[in-house]
Amino acid sequence: MVADELKENAEHVFRELQKAYEKNDLKKVREIYEMLNKGELFIPKSESITEKVKLKAELIKLRNKANELKTNLNELTNSETYKTIIDIKDWDVYFKETKEKLSEELKTIEN
Helix, strand or coil: CHHHHHHHHHHHHHHHHHHHHCCCHHHHHHHHHHHHCCCCCCCCCCCCCHHHHHHHHHHHHHHHHHHHHHHHHHHHHHHHHHHHEEEECCHHHHHHHHHHHHHHHHHHHHH
């Protein structure tokens, strides 16, 4: 149980833990576990909420979001689509060649 002001953060942490578990990301699970043990994620309802605690909770939330964005960015930059796009030197030539290939495939399908 956490203070009302920190419920959103607690829910986010739980979702992150579920994602890590589904992906078998043991490193992330351990990271969350360590932060929970240190009391870095949220505090019990019995403790009073101070401005410092609220800011700390917001900082943790933002760090989690930044880590999520870094992960997404890494996934994108390692994707085949990104690698294909980054290698294109002349977009006009690329689209012309792609159109020609698709036209040939269409003719093959129609025959």
